[in-house]
Amino acid sequence: LTQLIHHLGIGHGYSILGHSWGGMLAAEHACLQPAGLRGTILASSPASIALWQQEAIRLFNALTPMSDDDIKNVIMPAVIYQNPPEQLVAYYARHVYTLAEEAVHVQRSNAQFAADPTVYHILWGTNELAANGKLADWDITPHLCQIRCPVLVLRGENDQATERVVSPLLSHISDCRAVTIPGSSHNPHEENIAPCLAAVSAFLRDLA
Template identity: 40%
Template sequence: MQVVEGELPFRGFSTWYRVTGDLASGRTPLVVAHGGPGCTHDYVDSYKDLASTGRAVIHYDQIGNGRSTHLRDHGADFWTVDFFLAELDNLLTQLGLSHRYHLLGQSWGGMLAAEHAVRRPAGLKALVIANSPASMALWVSEANRLRTELPPELQATLLRHEQDLTTDHPDYVTATQAFYVRHVCRLDPWPAEVVRTFEAMVSDPTVYSTMNGPNEFHVIGTLRDWTVIDRLDRIVAPTLLISGRFDEATPATVQPFADRIPDVRWTIFEQSSHMPHVEERAACMATVGAFLAAHD
């Protein structure tokens, strides 16, 4: 399998990317946008499996993360949705994809992909929104509901450290992990690529802590008021929604996509939480692959 890696200049910084497969194969390429904000491409690496059908698959690390330029001294006014939309546009242009591509966004990447799609770019042939909320208000509401299902002592630990602003305390981290193994990735142990992403976020939490907050359910960052619900009817690309039965992106957080995007279908993976692409890898790849093939 042909694999090409490189770096693309963007506003004086550098976006790392990798192409798995042949961009000249004739099949519509797939661009994969990772989550976070503040993750890396590693945990969604499995989507490269789709290159086995002759489709080029493009992964990239958003600036601030992974192998792209890190900017630990940049504040909230720098890390914006518009910045990451412009970075995605730059990648599409420099790789010569703007006229024809599919886009898959996972978690925050799906929020970014929805923001991209509402602008109706001519080259977007199909959209996959994976494990993503349509608004952060819905996300926080559902995350707090899921929190109430944790053992009472863990709930008390989380609340105490949030009130004391000590969310870096080891006890808080341990309680957070109890939520993650229920609703983020249910595999035991976690796959190496998932571990790599979480280790990278610990190494440089700049983007995640600024835009999101200390974890998946205590959202106090700049995205806390984000919503795309009122613009979803502008999306014209055929859209696939995917989520897991135990996903922190619960059905309530995904429902507005299903209600408001005109051409949409939704698959829920019954044995998965937030990462069907690793928890039910073969089934997820088959579902996404069939959808993309129908819109090549």
């Protein structure tokens, strides 16, 4: 990211928005306190993967109660684009992407992911509940106090990034505000575009 900012020649003054994994990267970048960083938007993003997984399993059980053994043996190994169990499909439809019809660019992205999910499986796991990859121990909470620029924490009403998931961001970043987008889940920028853009625009205007 630092190299890209340098390549674009915007290092003297810029803001960044990171969604989900991108928010993790944006938070890491903001902790470096780059001189030109004016503001950071963390959209549907965690501060701790362990906390994220706890909440994901809680949301799953609230939707489809299952025993711990069934979650471990049936849900955790399931690959979302390879005949996943209906319980996992229901979780995605409620907490990941709520639109009945995917936009064309989302279809393309999902097709690419289904064709080669290697990076996702290595870094994350087989599906959104199975956070057992290389990032399983990632936790930026102790470093959030290093962020000095204003931060907007954005999340969907039914997001996997629940209030509990984003709470470390709000309590450890000194200049931080939160906006919840109604009628959306983990992709509020796709599911309810207008209020999402309004929140981002208002935040950026306040930085000017």
